[in-house]
Amino acid sequence: MMKCWRVHLCMAVIIAALVPAVMLAQQAPVKSYTPPKTPWGDPDLQGMWPSTDMLGVPLQRPDNLGERAFLTDEEYAQREAQAQRTAAADREDFVKPDAKAGINPPSHWAERGRPQRQASLIVDPPNGKMPPLTAEAQRREEARAAASKTRGPHDSWEDHPFYDRCISRGILGSIIPHIYNNGVQIIQQPGYVAVRYEMIHETRIIPLDGRPHAGSSIRSYMGDARGHWEGNTLVVETTNFLGDRNGIGVNGVGTPYSASLRVIERLTRMDSTTLNYEATIDDPKTWTRPWKIFMPLKSDPDYQLLEYACHEGNYALADILSGARAAEKADEEAAKKQSK
């Protein structure tokens, strides 16, 4: 009896000790960190926060990982080994003679992430995948697919995504890492936070003064952002998006969201080098439930955010379109010759 009581007490002590530890682990700050403050008293989030490190973590979780948010040691070791193989390939001066060389730039052209234990950028729903589309969104997708069957893939620039056209990747497409130019810079002043994204050179200016959103007929690719502080967390609510254009994925590809999209982002400094970025995506006209992306961004004070003159240097789009017209002409002439 005595023994039993002791065991129970022991268990209770262990549980009492564990519960807060587990809760803390889930809620993030293990030990409390006080971020530096700006001279005007706001938490200071300023600096370079490229999302490059998270490159290699897929947006949606692979099926085999199920509801596991993190890799096992074994899976992580595989990712590390893969990263080493990639790094070795990047160090090659020349493409190996037996390699299948395509039109892509050489391997060392791309930036690489750092192996992560996080299984997917999507952390909610628990399976790490985008929730199912609503019936309305399915109908939109079907209509889009039907319309694209009546055209060639390069009939016009309008057949290309907004990224190819250097217009915009949207606010999530601008931070989800891609092969290069993942620079993200935060600059603050009293009453405002500004976020610069390197590729396509876009800037979001986020007022913190509690003003209402712009009128509902003012729509844009990057939406209309309003921010406020909740303790040391910057909370940004963005609405007024242009619907039916960009999706949420690398470079803004994917099922286009509707004009009803509302995104809540939460940015919290966790320690001197980590800025947690969390975005809740809520578009009841497109997805059957809200879903969430999470990325710990790492500070890189030496990162140089260079001018990405995307449109100014967009020779690709003109070349693709003119190439398609030239190919059509060649086909027509070949057909004429054959019929003679």
Place this chain on the structure above:
Amino acid sequence: MWITVSLRILTFVCSLVIGVMPLFSQARGYRAPRIDGKPDLSGIWQALATANWDLEDHSAQAGPFFQLGAVGAIPPGQGVVEGNEIPYQPWAGEKKQKNMENRWKLDPELKCYMPGVPRATYMPFPFQIIQSQRDILMVYEFASANRVINLGKPQEASTDTWMGTSNGHWEGETLVIDVTGLNGLAWLDRAGNFMSDAAHVVERFTRVSPDRMLYEATIEDPKVFTRPWKISLPLYRRTEKNVQLLDFKCVEFSEELIYGEFKKQPK
């Protein structure tokens, strides 16, 4: 060799003269509110002058499309160039004339290309200055162009760009920005005024009242001009309630112009 040396001396003397000039124009008496002890230049600003049409004096003219009637006509304006003359070298003066004649084809603004410095400042669109205790960010509504002014240790341009590399410092009430690394592809206005990739621009932003800021820019380019020259014009604060920069992603409005000839034509 001696040419290089004497050019260097000339450049040095010029920059001294340019550096001293503002001392005479300094005593305007207005002291701006402060951000971390420095004059607060933040806010949404816009030029009202017609400098983007032509930096020099210009009369009203018909526009290129009669269908647009009065809407498409060119407004008159008084120039913003000190002395009202841009000191082109002879070849460059001829090129400017050619640019003017072909302006409805050649002006990079038509294609929604980044406007460069100084043109970004006097485009007919607002821009916003975000001023932290460390950096100053300028965001232009036109084409989402932007640049960060480095107020720390001056950095050399790592490559030529449309908006250049900006190193800034404070001289009393004035933010002085040294801009290099410009690629020379942007024009200075719709009249074909231009500079080259050798251009060096020194800008001065000085608040002169709560809602007005003086903008000065000295342009030096040994490939194009015979001497440094200067523009100055006021910028005004946009004071509408809840005013904000909006998206003017003009790429979409330029695609038919740029890629139209490659579009598949219906049979």
